[in-house]
Amino acid sequence: MKKVIVCILLSVLYISCDSSQKKSSKDSLQVAKLAIEDIPTSDSLSIDLVELKRKGLLENTQVVIVKPDPVYHKNKRFNALPLKDIFEKYSLIKRMNAADLKVVFECEDGYKPEMPLEKLLSAKAYLAVSDADAPKGRAWEILIKNGQETKMEPFYVVYEGVSADDIAYKWPYNLVKIHFAPLHENDAALKPKDEAALAGYELFKNRCQTCHSINKIGGKMGPELNYPKSVTEYWKTDDLKAFIQNPAAYRNDVKMPNLGIKPEEATEIVKYLSYMSKTPTPKGE
Numbered sequence: 153m154k155k156v157i158v159c160i161l162l163s164v165l166y167i168s169c170d171s172s173q174k175k176s177s178k179d180s181l182q183v184a185k186l187a188i189e190d191i192p193t194s195d196s197l198s199i200d201l202v203e204l205k206r207k208g209l210l211e212n213t214q215v216v217i218v219k220p221d222p223v224y225h226k227n228k229r230f231n232a233l234p235l236k237d238i239f240e241k242y243s244l245i246k247r248m249n250a251a252d253l254k255v256v257f258e259c260e261d262g263y264k265p266e267m268p269l270e271k272l273l274s275a276k277a278y279l280a281v282s283d284a285d286a287p288k289g290r291a292w293e294i295l296i297k298n299g300q301e302t303k304m305e306p307f308y309v310v311y312e313g314v315s316a317d318d319i320a321y322k323w324p325y326n327l328v329k330i331h332f333a334p335l336h337e338n339d340a341a342l343k344p345k346d347e348a349a350l351a352g353y354e355l356f357k358n359r360c361q362t363c364h365s366i367n368k369i370g371g372k373m374g375p376e377l378n379y380p381k382s383v384t385e386y387w388k389t390d391d392l393k394a395f396i397q398n399p400a401a402y403r404n405d406v407k408m409p410n411l412g413i414k415p416e417e418a419t420e421i422v423k424y425l426s427y428m429s430k431t432p433t434p435k436g437e
């Protein structure tokens with residue numbers, strides 16, 4: 153059933169994105185269906201990396217040097233494969249228009265960053281399969297964060313020539329799956345109609361949604377912030393703004409990192425969260 157839905161969705165995307173090719177819709181449907189059968193993963197809009205590894209399809213690695221690595225905070229070497237090759241081999245993105253798609257990284261711990269596919273393809277992005285500097289008997293060098301060992305495996309996305317400060321690029325570790333979705337998939341549900349909340353929305357989308365959901369859309373590393381009750385309804389506004397800028401000032405051993413959010417940015421984000429508190433019902437309920 154899932155496969156049929158994917159076939160239909162894919163065909164719709166395929167037909168709507170690839171208008172340059174004058175194929176009949178029936179032909180396109182046929183092509184999409186055939187290609188899905190050829191691909192060893194469960195469906196062609198998502199790539200199950202663990203499954204690819206199990207099948208021995210991620211062994212042809214090269215050594216990639218990352219200077220400096222933003223997670224280990226030093227220069228690192230990884231055994232890795234170009235992400236573009238993996239995308240082209242194990243998904244149907246080559247047949248679609250990259251400008252219409254985003255890449256969503258799914259990590260085991262609920263972290264779920266996303267970025268435009270075109271942006272990712274324009275960089276030298278790699279899937280690191282193991283750490284070339286790891287001590288004998290380990291796949292990854294031990295990384296301690298907040299006093300706890302961080303699980304890097306099974307996969308980590310790294311880049312050559314991308315600054316760690318450029319927040320448009322995502323460096324997910326503990327990564328298990330990648331999927332592709334329409335670039336503006338969540339606009340209808342999350343983008344505010346009120347201009348005054350737009351700046352906060354952009355900040356939230358880029359800085360917070362990787363870990364937090366609003367009306368069930370977003371990451372699961374941190375708590376949902378709007379459903380069934382908005383944080384703006386049970387936090388005092390000033391505390392909420394201060395927490396967003398410095399979570400450790402409120403909670404011992406807090407898991408939310410200090411993201412370097414400025415006071416005026418916190419104000420915009422809270423404006424957006426307040427706006428969303430008035431649209432509290434997730435789709436379908």
Ligand code: HEC
Pocket residue numbers: 356359360361362363364373374375377383392395396403405406407408409411413421
């Ligand atoms: C790397 C993941 C991560 C990012 C990014 C992140 N958070 Fe969090 N956030 C968390 C976690 C985890 C918690 C739970 C904190 C705890 O109690 O340890 C949390 C808690 C919160 C809370 C408290 C919710 C409650 O009622 O207890 C708010 C509000 C919040 N985050 C807002 C934000 C905003 C706004 C942003 C973006 C500027 C953001 N967070 C970015 C992980 C994250």
